[in-house]
Amino acid sequence: MEYVIEMLGIRKEFPGIVANDNITLQLKQGEIHALLGENGAGKSTLMNVLFGLYQPEQGEIRVRGKAVKITNPNIANDLGIGMVHQHFMLVDKFTVTENIILGKETKSGLKIDLKKAEQEVREISERYGLAVDPQAKIADISVGMQQRVEILKTLYRGAEILIFDEPTAVLTPQEIKELIQIMKTLIKEGKSIILITHKLKEIMEVCDRCTVIRKGVGIGTVNVSETNPNELASLMVGREVTFKTEKADAKPAQSVLEINGLIVKDSRGLTAVNSLNLDVKAGEILGIAGVDGNGQTELIEAISGLRKSESGSIQLNGKEIRNLPPRKITEAGTGHIPQDRHKHGLVLDFPIGENMVLQTYYKTPFSKTGVLNFKQIYQKAKSLIQEFDVRTPSEFTLARALSGGNQQKAIIGREVDRNPDLLIAAQPTRGLDVGAIEFIHKRLIEQRDNGKAVLLLSFELDEILNVSDRIAVIYEGEIVAIVNPKETTEQELGLLMAGSKQKEVGEQTNV
């Protein structure tokens, strides 16, 4: 018996959209099988069908050759299918163990036997090399460890077939490495894996075969050893994709943002940004590289006025903006693409049109003496939607109804349109597909070429290396090195980010 899972001719509809149309996916015993597709292509949907969260309208699922009906996750579990979801399914307030045993608790009498459960968790985690602290609260552990908990959940239930839905999108390079190692261990232990990822490099590295879907339709399955990233990308998008971002050399001019001796504390009162110095010049993109949790978030919040800093100075065009209210800072000439677009970027329950004036509603022509001018607002929105290719039925559609990529485009449109001297872009392409990423990168470079300063924060080394003109490496709240992307490698960056003694990077000029 060759295939452990066969999904044949699966069709799944949502109101007004066919998310999966006659898709076929066959998973071999012991392989890592990639599932590739643009945002919204239907990957998560297909996997949710396999996991019993959705019921397909058509098609058949076979597990080890036997046709099955998977009507809820329990059945999937019984069949040995486990899923690590794109958005973590963990209860923050529970411990690692409680999360793992939830729904399948070890009992003694009426009581949960936590001791025994912790022991079991420890055993499995050792066996597969998934280091976790069984007693830690989810809220207190790193994203990487949370993901290991997710994997443990499936293993605890005896899963033989594991589905990973975009597991690497939220991980740091180090964590990605660890994860890949874990997947390899799992295969050795006889498991089979379906891996969803937008990162072609990862597919090339670990996968045996790859199934591509485009707009809900299955395009086909290829052997990874017989293909290359370019082919995969064009299969997925349906056209040629260029990877290397085309850009002219930067022409840096005067400093727009100057930070000196900045100290910022995090929510727990610990020093997150420690006497940090940094400058960003007009006409350049400065990328900040670093492992998550080294003060990036606090730095950006301090610059944009969302967090009070302790001391130091932040100057924008020579004017002190430290600890000014956010509005004053915005008006001084900053734009901000926030990390979490749902939480910080948009009012999801406003029409997309009203979202386009979130910072400017009080200015003419959008309002006059406190009264809004909706005609102007929606005119503006309409033109931005066109210019930035935001796919939405209309400017009156609620922002909530847009896909992530289009929401992001709307935010970028809004921020770029204000033409700020400094544009802060925090993980602007997180979770987006290559098409959308390409678009966004172009826009950032365009800003630079127009003589604006761009501060880019990203955990994707590819992105940092491709887009930045200079890279500042942040480690434990300090800038430990400034490197030139043309003269460095991923390995070198990785080492710097990991806090290894900075080697002779001093020679890199423009500090």
Next chain:
Amino acid sequence: MSNRVKNIIVPIMAVILGMLVGTIIMIVTGYDALAAFTALWNGAFGEIYYTGEVIRQVTPLILAGLSVAFAFRTGLFNIGVEGQLIVGWLAAVWVGVAFELPAVIHTLVAVIASGVAGALWAFIPGLLKAKFRVHEVIVTIMLNYTALHVTNYIIRSVLSEKSDRTEMIKETATLRSSFLEGLTDYSRLHWGIVIALIAVFIMWFLLEKTTRGYELRSVGFNQHASHYAGMNVDKNIILSMVISGAFAGLAGAMEGLGTFGYASIKGGFTGVGFDGIAVALLGGNGPIGVILAALLFGALKVGALNMPLEAGVPNELVDIIIALIVFFVAASYMIRLFIDRISKKGVK
């Protein structure tokens, strides 16, 4: 079917369903449903007097409904309308009793006093929510009881000497008008309805047309994004509570300066505040909706008084119907599903 049409059909269906279940209850318990509804109608619109009384009843309901709706629209749940109303009532009567002012101006000052009092009372939960993130529902509930005891105390010990109520307000402060009373055969209809309608317009304009309203709504939907966009979240939360409280306070003025002309010690709540929730909800938190819903509940409440006498049906039946209507609107998803099914069938 478009969402707009559905938004109109849902409350109508809820009302119909509420009446229907009410009818079934009457039939099951052996009452004459037809007689009951006839009595209800007669008690609300049978004579011009009753119609006047209905409008009088509708007046505070509109304001209470506005208060709840305004808070809802800005992301807050003001369950403290009751307390703000009582406080506003007292403030209006206080001004009405204690000051010597020319007519009209006196009324105006008293009305403003009620709004300010309600606003101040609502300022407390607003402030606590903004500064300490204390949930407004629980604070407003606590403040309802506090308002009840404090106003009772003030009436007893400050505004009167151990009496159960204040003096009547001065003639100059009243909202009552012999013109309106004459028009409606001595009902207690008063000018408050005009104030209520103006308030409806203000709420609509403020919320939908001004930058302030834009901020209030934005903060209501997403505090984080609003903060990012440079809005002062705390200020907007407080402001939203304060405006909501001002509407509630005005509702109190309707009672103090219109219906009663005095403030008296209360053993329990007036119920208008909770009815305000029903009104806001049935009215879809919109201006026109609130007016219509207040009209319905006002008519039901006044008409119900006639049911025991004319049809021998306990007037609590109307309370049940109102509760059912609220229930059906709350569970409007059920009605939406039903409409979808019907309209799909229609197409096929």
Next chain:
Amino acid sequence: ACGKAEEENNAAEGGNTETTEDAFTVAMVTDVGGVDDKSFNQSAWEGLQAYGEEVGLEKGKDGFDYLQSQSDADYSTNLNTLARQDFDLIFGIGFLMEGAIKEIAAQQKESNFGIVDALVEEPNVVSIMFKEQEAAFLAGVAAAKATTSNKIGFLGGMEIPVIERFETGFKAGVAAVNPDITVDVQYAGAFDKAEVGQTIASSMYSKGIDVIFHAAGGTGNGLFKEARDLKKKEPERQVWAIGVDSDQTAEGVVEIDGKEHNVIITSALKRVDNAVKDLSLKAKDGDFPGGETITYGLSEDGVGLAPINEEVAAKADIETAVADFSEKIKNGDLVIPSTLEELKSFSVQ
């Protein structure tokens, strides 16, 4: 007042018919308490029923009826409704209706009105007042005779003039028997908070008070509950309560080991029923005392004391003393103070 032709046949057939040609119809509006509040709404309604029985009318639009208010705002509407239904005489029960009666009486000049416990000066309104202090005085006498600890309690609803009359009369009665007895006074602040009544009663009884008189409407139910509970727990203990408005004996029944006991000594009666019936009959006969205030006291049978509980040791003693004082009050030898101010200068001698 208004004749109804089609009902003439009925009238001819006999006395117990629904209505007579010139049926004099009477109705009342209750406050939120309703006609079974075990207090004066109930009493008033009994008076209306007695009137109906006496003149051969039935409940309904053509006889006698009542409307219950659900909130203060309803008084006016309800009074108006009854006037519009052409009731000939309409009672507002309770001081809360003062304003509404005043207003409606001015508008509905065709109808006659009565108001209990408040003064309204309109030509078509009769104000009905009671000398609660007299009933309370007798209750105080009974309490003073019954107590063995010489500690007595008074539980008031709200501090309003009516209740002050009860308090004053009660204290006067106690003092008349034995000035050394202390009377602990507490107000619950409400007429419908049984739980508050219970807690106050509990604290009073644990202080050694053995008789508590309440003038607190529904709040008094808490007193009875506490008294019954204590009695049940310690059947030997002296735990007594005194009721108000109507004879509340039924609320005091405790079953201990299959035997029925009662913790209520007596009740200070306020015969709203008598007053209502009396005025209805007068009005029917064309003697409506419009614009007047009629005060019902012991002499008019408007207040009184309910029979004394068999279980009270001092029953005979109480009855003699009560009869004695009643006599003095009725013939004017003894005037009971009606305010705490007057009480200061009051003495039996």
Next chain:
Amino acid sequence: MGFMDILYIVIPSTLLWAAPLIFTALGGNFSERSGIVNIGLEGLMVIGAFSAIVFNLAFDQTLGNLTPWVSLLVAMVVGALLSVLHAVASITFRADQTVSGVAINLLAVGAALFLVKLFYGKGQTDIIQKGFSKIDIPVLSDIPVLGKLFFSNTYYTSYVAIIVAFIAWFVMFKTPFGLRLRAVGEHPMAADTMGINVTKMRYIGVIISGALGGIGGGIYAQSISSDFSHATISGQGFMALAALIFGKWHPLGAMGAALFFGFAQSLSIIGSSLPLLENIPNVYLLIAPYILTILALTGFIGRAEGPKALGTPYIKGNR
């Protein structure tokens, strides 16, 4: 009066007041832990009080001294039935849970009074003869000082309430059921992917709240008011809600809060006769519980957050 004498009065009274609040707050706890706001506690108490009284009046001849206990069971069942409405609206039909709760409150009062008029032809019931009565707990009340403080002149129901609070704590934090219930209230989709039936768990949570709220009302009616009228339950349900939040959504916290409220209430009533407090206008004592609750929320537990998914309907597959 000496300090101890005051305690001898205040503590039993505190226990009496607290019992209905504890039950109802525990009920609210189960509902809210499962993610369903329950502002309908007041209504559940109303219907519990109503059904307990009606049953008590009807069967006290047959059931004798068992009557109040059996009536409590009836109140429990009726409360549970009413809460099903709340469950259907807010779980199956995704109603705004606060609003559905308000509807439950309105409905309970309307229906109970309507039925009282239907059954008895009047606006309030008679007084029950077989309510819960005062007792000294055997043995325990003989302990010196403590026995008189905590175990004399009280009602069994108060102790039952305290015991049930501990049981609720055990169920919620030590059993698989509790873990699942809390998971559903924190992250329903996570629970769903773990094969837990979110809808079922939430229904159970809400129905338990109805059952316990019904008992709370039943206790109130049978140990305090002794009859049922429009004024019987007036705000106790909201107090229970406050206790639940004041107690940080924890059963033992809710119990503590309910006892604290009971204490404040009895102090406000008894206070005016205490030497220490007699010169303070009564109003301060009356509002003390409410102000203290607000202060406590602001000062000590302002950061305490409810279950994460509280108030949000769970829609399968929604992101």
